[in-house]
Amino acid sequence: MDDASTLNPEKLPWEAIQSDAMEAVTLCLTKKCPTTLFIPNAFDVDFALADVDGAPPVLPEGSSQDELFAWIGSLPPHNPLT
Numbered sequence: 358m359d360d361a362s363t364l365n366p367e368k369l370p371w372e373a374i375q376s377d378a379m380e381a382v383t384l385c386l387t388k389k390c391p392t393t394l395f396i397p398n399a400f401d402v403d404f405a406l407a408d409v410d411g412a413p414p415v416l417p418e419g420s421s422q423d424e425l426f427a428w429i430g431s432l433p434p435h436n437p438l439t
Contacts, residue, residue, distance in 0.1 A: 402415070402418065403415050404416070416428075
């Protein structure tokens with residue numbers, strides 16, 4: 358890797374990155390996700406899967422491939438990390 362603008366993956370602090378990622382996932386799974394996703398309202402057709410500006414992403418009503426791809430196409434292009 359001769360280019361100074363190229364990051365050498367071998368020099369990244371992988372253990373720290375993995376530790377931070379595991380902590381974030383653990384926090385989500387133990388604190389936020391169970392209390393916001395595993396609730397009776399999750400069975401409502403209009404249940405918001407995430408807090409997003411504008412229309413919240415809700416599950417599509419249909420289950421055909423065309424309906425699912427149309428739903429995927431209607432999702433925001435980027436969800437910033439919170």
